[in-house]
Amino acid sequence: MxxxxxxxxxxxxxxxxxxxxxxxxxxxxxxxxxxxxxxxxxxxxxxxxxxLKHRLARSLFLYALANGWLHAGSTVVEASSGSTAVSEAYFARLLGLPFVAVMPASTSPDKIAAIEFQGGRCHLVQSACDIGAASQQLARDIGGHFMDQFTYAERATDWxxxxxxxxxxxxxxxxxxxxxxxxxxxxxxxxxxxxxxxxxxxxxxxxxxxxxxxxxxxxxxxxxxxxxxxxxxxxxxxxxxxxxxxxxxxxxxxxxxxxxxxxxxxxxxxxxxxxxxxxxxxxxxxxxxxxxxxxxxxxxxxxxxxxxxxxxxxxxxxxxxxxxxxxxxxxxxxxxxxxxxxxxxxxxxxxxxxxxxxxxxxxxxxxxxxxxxxxxxxxx
CATH class of the missing domain: 3.40.50.1100 (Rossmann fold)
Incomplete structure (x- = not known):
């Protein structure tokens, strides 16, 4: 294909x-x-x-697909405190793609469990200030795609x-x-x-x-x-x-x-x-x-x-x-x-x-x- x-x-x-x-x-x-x-x-x-993040995750995936940023086998990486990651893990599993959430170590264990339930894995960092940079670096290291909700949220949604x-x-x-x-x-x-x-x-x-x-x-x-x-x-x-x-x-x-x-x-x-x-x-x-x-x-x-x-x-x-x-x-x-x-x-x-x-x-x-x-x- x-x-x-x-x-x-x-x-x-x-x-x-x-x-x-x-x-x-x-x-x-x-x-x-x-x-x-x-x-x-x-x-x-x-x-x-x-x-609410279910709407955002759907829009981000459609935006990335339409832009040619995702392909079969892409690993999706996101910086998220939890809910966006849960929703993106859902859509990644729907498409058969691996998903990694980069989040603060203080994130609720219940949210971590919800991400893992959807098939994602969690990469924890100590400070919330570091999740964006850590996501970029991780995506580079593994050849994945950083979804970057904080940059693309306002433009990915058809307002x-x-x-x-x-x-x-x-x-x-x-x-x-x-x-x-x-x-x-x-x-x-x-x-x-x-x-x-x-x-x-x-x-x-x-x-x-x-x-x-x-x-x-x-x-x-x-x-x-x-x-x-x-x-x-x-x-x-x-x-x-x-x-x-x-x-x-x-x-x-x-x-x-x-x-x-x-x-x-x-x-x-x-x-x-x-x-x-x-x-x-x-x-x-x-x-x-x-x-x-x-x-x-x-x-x-x-x-x-x-x-x-x-x-x-x-x-x-x-x-x-x-x-x-x-x-x-x-x-x-x-x-x-x-x-x-x-x-x-x-x-x-x-x-x-x-x-x-x-x-x-x-x-x-x-x-x-x-x-x-x-x-x-x-x-x-």
Whole structure:
């Protein structure tokens, strides 16, 4: 079989797999403190590999195949803290290709097990800052292909259509009371999701704003804030410590993060992210991951702003993955003790915000405009 024939067959396999999969659910989540504001969770945990990253992995493989970067027998290498690697291992196995995930040694054992279940193997490095360079070197050493989600996430996804997450959200919202969301809230690991949603909304003429919620230890917020304030971003910001919210936050700004696609950002303390994760899990009756908690803090922030301005409308955010991969961390009391979190205070703050509309402490929010389209002096 020629390489061109193999590529055509590989693309057909991926498309056939997509045709066998249903779309993910959009789940209403009432917020008693904010009547007239409807909140929805886009449940990406229902993908075959259990997370939002399933969409990204599919797009990355199709992009690499169309570019001629993969051939029969290629070893696929990726830098990932877990969920992207789980999804890429799935697609690599679908195509009969070896897969290696390069990830921090601190990654959840449950995620490592999920990668190995899909047929991949894990190459652990000590620092999250080193996974990109280590992936490049490993790919060179073994003659493999470095997929490089942090560079290609924003360009591999067809943001105009092709059932990307934005198209799916707007289609599912069509019969709701407020079909065009006032805000769509997401978080950044690569930046690909905020770029896809922001581009699609503008392309289709939807007046939806994009809020990107960034965890405590991440460089994206500071980079964005400098740009909004008119400061030079040429030197970028100092590297951040490794994020404790797995799957989102980066020590430095990645090429796939497109600030122009984002209307506002909020910096979320980790304790609040995890308290919101626990609150959403309790109200859904099933566990969700930490990044969903970060997103939910962003929802509470914009819901309060809308409420204070007397606005009704809808907010959509992303349930990124389930909590089953975090039994050793976010659902382990010993882990919280080791991190030094005051979860009683954080749980109380999130409960008061969702139940009584009380402002959340410790949030840093910056926006290009006010949520109603009027110019705003950036906060910060």
């Amino acid at each position: 020629s390489n061109r024939d193999w590529v055509a067959q590989a693309i057909r396999r991926i498309e056939a797999d997509f045709n066998r999969s249903a779309d993910t659910h959009l789940i209403p989540l009432p917020l008693p403190a904010f009547p007239g504001i409807d909140v929805y969770l886009k449940d990406e945990s229902s993908h075959p590999t259990g997370s 105009r259509a092709n059932n990307n997450i934005a198209e799916s959200i707007f289609k599912q919202m069509a019969q709701e009371t407020h079909p065009v969301p006032a805000w769509i809230v997401c978080s950044a690991g690569t930046g690909g999701t905020s770029a896809t949603i922001g581009r699609y909304a503008r392309y289709r003429g939807f007046d939806s704003r994009i809020l990107c919620a960034d965890p405590e230890h991440s460089a994206f917020f500071d980079h964005y804030a400098r740009g909004v304030r008119g400061e030079s971003t040429a030197g970028d910001v100092a590297p951040a410590p490794a994020s404790r919210i797995e799957g989102i936050g980066r020590p430095h700004v990645e090429p796939s993060f497109v600030p122009g696609c984002v209307d506002a950002m909020v910096k979320v303390p980790d304790a609040l992210s995890l308290a919101a994760m626990r609150d959403v899990s309790r109200r859904l009756g099933r566990r969700v991951g930490g990044s969903t908690g970060t997103n939910m803090i962003g929802v509470l922030a914009v819901a309060r702003a809308m409420h204070d301005a007397g606005r009704s409308g809808s907010i959509v955010t992303i349930l990124c993955d389930g909590g089953g991969r975090y039994a050793h961390s976010y659902y382990n009391p010993d882990w919280y003790a080791a991190q030094g979190f005051d979860m009683d205070a954080a749980d109380a703050a999130v409960g008061a915000a969702a139940g009584q509309g009380v402002a959340l402490p410790g949030l840093d929010l910056i926006a290009r405009e006010s949520s109603w389209g009027r110019p705003q002096v950036p906060a910060g």
